[in-house]
Amino acid sequence: MGVSLEDFAPALAGKDVDDVVILGGGLAGLFCALKLAPRPVTVISNAQIGHGASSAWAQGGIAAAVSDHDTYQAHRDDTLMAGAGICEAKIVEQMTREAGDRVRDLLGYGVPFDKDLEGRLQLSREAAHSENRVVRVRGDMAGKAIMDALIEAVRKTPSIRVLEGFIGESLMTEGRYVTGVLARKRGGLERMAFPAKAVVLASGGIGHLFSVTTNPGEANGHGLAMAARAGAVLADAEFVQFHPTALNIGRDPAPLATEALRGDGATLINSAGERFMTKVHELAELAPRDIVARAIHREVTSGRGAFLDCREAIGASFADRFPTVHAACAAAGIDPVTQPIPVAPAEHYHMGGVLTDANGRTSLDGLWAAGEVASTGAHGANRLASNSLLEAVVFAARIAEDIQGLMPTPRSAFWAEHENEPGLPSQRNVQEREAITQLRETMSRNVGVERDADGLRQALADIQAAEAKCSRVSILNMMVAAKIIAASALKRTESRGGHYRSDFPETDPAQQRRSFTTLSEVREIARAAADTVSGA
Template identity: 60%
Template sequence: MAINLEAMRPQSWQGIDDIVIVGGGLAGLFCALKLAPRPVTVLAAAPIGQGASSAWAQGGIAAAMSPGDSFDKHLADTVAAGAGLVEEKVARLMISEGPDRIHDLLAYGVPFDRDLEGHLLLSREAAHSERRIVRVAGDKAGGAIMEALVAAVRRTPSIRVMEGYVVEELIAEGRFVSGVIARPDAGQSKKRVAFPARAVVLCSGGIGHLYQVTTNPAEARGTGLGMAARAGAVIADPEFVQYHPTAIDVGQDPAPLATEALRGDGATLVNRAGHRFMLDLHPDAELAPRDIVARGVFAEVVAGRGAFLDCTKAIGRDFATHFSTVYASCMAAGIDPVTQGIPVVPAVHYHMGGVAVDADGRTSLDGLWAAGEVTSSGVHGANRLASNSLLEAVVFAGRIADSIKGMLPESTLYEWPTSAGENDDLVTVEDSAELKRLRQLMSAHAGVIRDEEGLKVLIRELAALDRARSRVRFSNICAAAKLIAVGALLRTESRGAHMRADHPLPVESQRHRTYLTLKTADRIIADIAG
């Protein structure tokens, strides 16, 4: 039964578009704005800007904009961090478009930090050779960017925002995606709604909530990756899961983050004895690539020596002014970072893997584009360079808008939404017992350090969970987890964020990207699980 849209339609709305964007984070909103004045609908499970990892980003956006910097330097740093797997042509394209996207964000009202002469203030983060991080009030970039974009979207009449719609499936006919199916009322409705579309843009975020310790919001459950895989999309590099080295270890889920900018400004990592352990592991110490720092912190924690971020000398009494978000998180947990070390632990932070896309955000399925953390464009390789994630989101969201305008120049109007049936698979606030078990298994066997035995245990357990819980959303979640596990099993080397205890060195013959389909992964799982 068709829903009467007139009561929900703004007075300026001139029809129903044929472009649907899944997700109300940075990539989704930026793409919608870049498509204007072409009509577009954004489907978001929560109010736009909420439940998105972008809003939690502290550091900022990397862009080569200072007099001493260059695109070549930024690319060299990106390639070095990516451990041999960066698609250099795509990364150069992203980096070269970065300054223009910063100016776009300024035009949308993002209040990036400036000096007294009005120049952008740039900070440095780990593995960057120059100060090129454009930030807001020290550690508030993500929230400030999202606030400005939300305001811009709400005043743009061509963008129809439908909040509280949990997208559960892609409508696919062979290789062609022709819409999505969503559950209204923040997933509490038994009714499901079909949204036909000629173009679907998937901007659904990452996979952090598949693990027990993560800095990501609970919405980052890999459902977009899973639904794309279940529709037949090719998935790239799923084994590369980046841990942030310095999540604040106070038992919260998600874990609050101590931004890398603190180390960029001179904070050090010490164990309980006061030993600065990163000096033993890398010439850049605390500013080494994230995978190396994460493993260093992990080793101290596992050994019982603990790991602490010491900001007392480098930041000191300026902490509350320059890093108010981290300061508030620490004080709420009874830690005064001005005088005390901050207990830290590695936490899942970003997925370099995802739906394989080209330089214009096109997936292997016709009619489906994707941007943001749900994708793998090759620009991060095996290990993302700090603050390149927000850069990737805005650059590729803008390129998707241009691609759609070029490929679908004329709008075709549909009378939708329409009913897609009913079931009682309602969204719950708390993790189900099955999801709790999955998160435990992923942390235990596909975490900072993996090995063949543990990955095979994980694969068998995931297969059993998938058989026992035949619900659409959990199948999406489980599909994402299975792809990560199989990718990690197949890569019998250590590279970037992927560390195999049984294969501790990189192998030259494996210096290539991974491409998987769910069908292939399931065949491998069947051989292992029996």
């Protein structure tokens, strides 16, 4: 359930209501805030804006049909093909049609996309794209460069107030309306209420619910759980994308070996030096991510291991062309110029989330959602490479336009400087730390690249047991988000896109549709699963 605004009335006495509160300081949140200017906006971020955002870690780039040889229709068709039959076709058409305009917006904010000597955008190709259409920055630094430019723009925009180090815990509601956000200072105990005329959920994904992930620790499903607890409809939660080539060097989060390496000719081999993808798919290393991830998973679990061989395709130019990956390899004592890079699949992106329409509206009045926390229908069962940053900016812009159209033109707002008070010393509970470890291990083991009914029921039972050890709302939100994913995966008795059931390995035409659920249904499924595991 949401939290009533009346519960926090004393704390709000004499305070103005913000026009818009945005929960999340990643690409979707900051882009939306900039598009809303000069409307008063408060951005609430778990970490320093940009630093805890998955957007800043994106290496490949942003997909857009901006060359003379490409069309948005071709981009649309590639996206629909990757989505394995359950994309919302009109949403995909809208997103790909608007891609060029959003890239131009980013150029206007100062993003230094790679260009050739004639000033044209340099474009690369990634898996399942039919054309070179990925706009990059220095090979593998697009996410960081985009975020750096947007952060600078936000800092210079007086109508945007940024509050860093606040963890969103609950949505405040009045009847069927979302009226604000309840947040807690990170490392402290005090809660603060942020009332709003509109709330935009841009809190990111669920990667840190898994023990092996490419995502930062802030990607822990809080926003998904907050919306679910307030009664929002959720969609496609079972579809989780695992990036095939995370560096298998024991780091958490796992560094990413961008798909652009394979786009530039790197191959996948096992410990015997055999190139195994040629036997799996006609596109070999450039097959859809779910197929490549499963092939690597099987090589790793069989004991043969999996390695990304860049020696011939990239060679001595590796450090200049892919500095981020090169630095991660060097830190692990690997020289990718002369040595194959050990890789394994890692949780990378969540196609599911809070159900939204074409303007980012959720099923709850007053609540919009954008970025990875949202399920727009653009990705279907399997996201096409480099469509995530595109989806974030397209729908952030649409949300801003929708909100502007619904509300009277505001007064200009110039927020006073906000000094973040140092947080209280962390008072983490040992049992809760153990519960988080238990949660992440069961998600990677039982809700990972390959799933089956027994494993999913075990995961739900394990999460129920871990949840009983927790008291902090922020950690309970992680448990709720994990249950949503596992329960949705148990419901879909087929394999499609990023969701692979070893007990139902075929795609079932009768299930070629999106899935929808609510927290009440998830709880029923979880209880039944726990009873089955315990033999009750």
